[in-house]
Amino acid sequence: MEDKKNCTGPLMIALQYNDLFDLDSISTSTDTDALPKGRAFTFMKAVQTVNERLVEQNKSDCLLFEVILISKECSEEIKTKIVESVKHYGLEIGKFFFCKKEELINTLQSNKVKLFLSTERDDVYEALHTGIPAALLYDQADDHVFNQLTVIFSGDVIGFSEDSLDGLSEFGFSETQIETIKTAKICMKEFAVLIGQMRRRFGQENSPLCTCVLTSWGSRNVCASALKTLREWGLDVDEAFCLAGAPCSPILAVVKPHILWDGGLLNMS
C-alpha cells in the first residue's frame, strides 16, 4: 500500500456554520437541543465515511479529511448552540473559528485550508480571487447516499488552453474574472493531487470517493485534455461528462456531487 513517507495530510476543509445548520428554520424547529440540519450534512456524513474507510485500510493513515467550522460574528448563545449541536449530531469537526467577515480570508490562509466549501457562489468566488482554493458545496437532495463522497472538477477550467481562457474576454468576462479562473486551476491542482493520493488507496470499485470531470462548454478535445492533465497531477478520475453547451443541471441532478469545482466559470453573471 502507500508509503508512510507520502503522508501529506490532513486535508483541511473549511465549512461555514450556516451551511452546516439551517438557521432559517430555527423558529419552526421543534428540537430545542440542537440546531436544524443544514445543506452540508450529507457532505459531512460522506467525509466521515471516507475517513473511516481510510483508517480501516491503514490505522496510521494521516491523509484524512479534517473539517473546521468557520462562523462569522455571532452571539455567545449561538456559539454555544453551534458547538453543542455539533456534539449532538456526532459530527467530527476539528476546530471552530468565530471571526469577522474581513478576517475570513486570513483565517483560511493561516490554517492552511486546502478547500473552502460554501453554498454561496459569491463567497466561493471571493475566496478564489484571493488565491484560496474554494469550491461550491452543491445542494443535495435529502435522500442522497452517505457512503460515497463525490467531487466534480471543471473540465473547462483544466482543459482550456491559456489562449482560450484569454479569449473569454470577448465573451463578456472581465480581466478579473479570467484571472480568477486561472487561479482556480492552480488551486484545483493542489487539491487534485491530494485527492488523487486518497483515491489510490481504494480500488476501482466500491470506493468511498468518486471523482468526475464535467466539461460544460468545451469540445471533446478540451475534455480529453482535462483528463490527461488530471492524470499528470496524479488523479485518475472515475467519471467524465462532456456537454458541449448542453444544459448541465440535469447531469448534476443525476451525479449529485458534494463538491463542485467550477472555478467560478459556471453561473457567472
Added chain:
Amino acid sequence: ASNPFTFPRCLTSTTTEEKDWAAAKAHFENLKSTKPRPPKPKYAVTIAVSSRSLFDMVAERKIFEEEALEKYVQHQQEHENEPLKPGPAFPFVKALITVNERLRNLYPDSEELFDIVLMTNNHAQVGVRLMNSINHYDLTIERFCMTGGQSPIEYLKAYMTNLYLSKDSKKVQEAIEEGIAAAIMFKPDVETQLSDTQLRVAFDGDAVLFSDESEIIVKQHGLDTFFEHEKQYENKPLAQGPLKCFLEALGKLQKKFYAKNERLNCPIRTFLVTARSAASSGARVLKTLRSWGLEIDEALFLAGAPKGPLLLKIRPHIFFDDQMFHIEGAKEMGTIAAHVPYGIGQKYNKGKLTEPEKQQK
C-alpha cells in the same frame, strides 16, 4: 393503460442554460478547425451509442469478463493510442453525420439536427482511448457520458436521448421500460456495402413501430384469428410502439428536405419490413401510420417470408425488429440488426413459448 412512449420532452430554459449554450457556441466558433458545433439538445434528435456499439471491443470485453476490472482499464490505457475498429453502430453514425452535413447546408442556422452522444458505463480513463478513436475517424461526436460503472438510464434522460443503442440487453430493456427508444446492436456475419450518401433505416411493424397488441393475438390465438381481428379493426389505429417517436423524428427531418425541393435527393429513407401480408392485415398498418401523420417511404409486406433476402436488397444502416428469429436471419445475410426487446415476442423463440428460465440474455 397509458403508453409510456408518449411522454413529452420539454425543458424550461433558464438564463444559466442560455449562457452555457452561448459560451459553448462561442468556443466552437473560435476553434481554428472547421469542426461543426453540436446542436441544442432540445431541438436535436439525440442518439446515444454505447462504446461497444460504436467500436469493436470484443477482445477488450473478453479481458473485462475474464480478468479484473483493473486489468481491463490498464489494457485500455496501454493501448490508448491505438484506434479501435468500427463496431455495429458505426455505419449508422456515419450516415447520421452525412445527413447533418446536408441539413447544415440547407439550414445553416437550424438546431434541428442529429446529435450523437457516447454513452458508456466505462471508466473515464478508458474514455481517453475512445476519444482518440473518435479523433482518428474524425467523427462529430462532442458529447460524452462516461459513468464509471453507474447505470446510464438516468443519464439517458438527462441528455434528452431519443434513441439508445447498446450491446447490453439489460440496459436496453431498462431504457425501453423508461419510455426511451432503444435497441441491442448486432454485428452482421458478413459485411455489406452501404450507401454513404443516404441514411437508410428499416423497421419491423408490430412491437417496434406499433404496440404488440396484434402480436399477442397471433401468439395466443393463431393466425386466422389475427387476420379476422385486423380486418375488423382496420380503421382503429394501433397503439404506439417503442420506435414510433424515432420514425417521427426522421419524418420531421425528411420534411425539411422536401421543403427545399430535395425530395428526390433526400438523404433519409425509411422502410417498413413486416411479416404481415398486404392483402389480409396490411391495411391497418398503413392506416395507423396515416392517422399518426407519419409517412414511410417503402412498406414491404412479406406475408411470413424470411426477411434476410429482402433486407439484403434494401441495405439499411440499421434494421429494428423485436424478434430474435428475424434479427438472426438479418445478421446472417449481412444486415446490421438491432433487437428491440419489447412485447410478447420476448417470451417466444421461433414461434414456441420459451420457459421463463430460457429467456434471451
